[in-house]
Amino acid sequence: MNTATKLSGFALGLAAVFGAAYGVGQLTGPVNVLAADHDSAGTGHGGDVRAQGDTGRAAGTVGEGEAGHLPGGLLVSDRGYTLVPVDAPPGEFAFRITGPDGRPVTGFDVSHDERMHLIVARRDLSGFRHVHPELAGDGTWRIASPLDSPGVWRAFADFTQTGGDPMTLGVDVTVPGTLTERELPAPASSATVDGYTVTLAGTPRPGHPTTLTLTVSRDGTPVTDLEPYLGAYGHLVALRRGDLAYLHVHPEGTPGDGRTASGPRVSFATEFPSAGAYRLYLDFRHRGVVHTAEFTVRVGDPGGAAAPTDGHATPGPEDGHGSPGHGHD
Structure with missing residues (x-):
């Protein structure tokens, strides 16, 4: 409430x-x-x-x-x-x-x-x-x-x-x-932002290396021409609820290295230090504009990780958790 x-x-x-x-x-x-x-x-x-x-x-x-x-x-x-x-x-x-x-x-x-x-x-x-x-x-x-x-x-x-x-x-x-006060949105494997749909896959376990893969599409079509942003095809920040511990999340591959595709999938390697609720923020650039997709992940909870769900977390300015209006300078 x-x-x-x-x-x-x-x-x-x-x-x-x-x-x-x-x-x-x-x-x-x-x-x-x-x-x-x-x-x-x-x-x-x-x-x-x-x-x-x-x-x-x-x-x-x-x-x-x-x-x-x-x-x-x-x-x-x-x-x-x-x-x-x-x-x-x-x-x-x-x-x-x-x-x-x-x-x-x-x-x-x-x-x-x-x-x-x-x-x-x-x-x-x-x-x-x-x-x-x-x-x-x-x-x-x-x-x-x-x-x-x-x-x-x-x-x-x-x-x-x-x-x-x-x-x-x-x-x-x-x-x-x-x-x-805003309630933390429920975990979901999909988020929509500015007309894009981003899906999240991966099973984070506390204290273990984890690979998270995010897939970007628009109007049902995979986005294969993501543009580099901050030296990668995506930038991911994870914050732990409560103390707001900040996790460095590193993208896999480098634009122009001849191996890393420009979408629709962007993968990140990280390690969540403890069980609990985390909020993930993915920044990606397409057609000259940076967008932010947000997810809630409950690490250590089999029902709260990045498992597929039917629901969509739809960020928006009305709930204080969305990306429209967020600046990237």
Whole structure:
């Protein structure tokens, strides 16, 4: 059932913290809190927007705590690098990555055709956007704010510091206003977006390598002329419900390698770290336009994986989970 809530200041921050912690325990199984990781992240993102640092380092139940490795996006600071939101004019989102010396980092390697990938999603897993900000000389990344509705959002900075390893840092950002909570759509093996139908196949098991294959068609005809987007024929992001752990999902093959077809199928290799509900977001480009198809997958639940179903998850702007209107910059 949808509930409307007024969002404001400190009370909302506390609600987000405890609500997220409860969601993790209920939806992804028992969670080990390894260490507190508080950070004063600053404020000011295109008006009255408030940011909170991570409240803890949450590890799932399958291998994460044991191996000392966490999925991306759970930490605001890692290996000396910190995601720091900074003041920005109304309608703009800005942040810096500071290094171990506390200074803004200005050197970044190109990864998947960009030096910075900014992914944002509300904590109910609606409102997903994937954009690419511009870097100023002082180390500040700026872009028109992708936070387009009230709520607690998770902002992920996915980057590689020059000569370093890939890294994903995350921070919560609050947009005050009247919030309508969105229920997570039920698992389905098919989604429609902007006239395209995308089907999902694969059987993800927690803690095991998984291949997910997505097939794109339009008006019943397979799409065989997908266009490269971010160095591949598709880009897939997976977020775990509750703590919003961010999974790196790698496409198989490279456009122009003489082996990888330009559709209708795009395959991705990944590993889901724990059982639970995940939201998948597939970006693909066709005829010069990027579209986003969304899926719910329940890992570890035989009835909730990417098995064929008769239903179609139909994203749309009315439910807050659809792709129309999502920007890709």
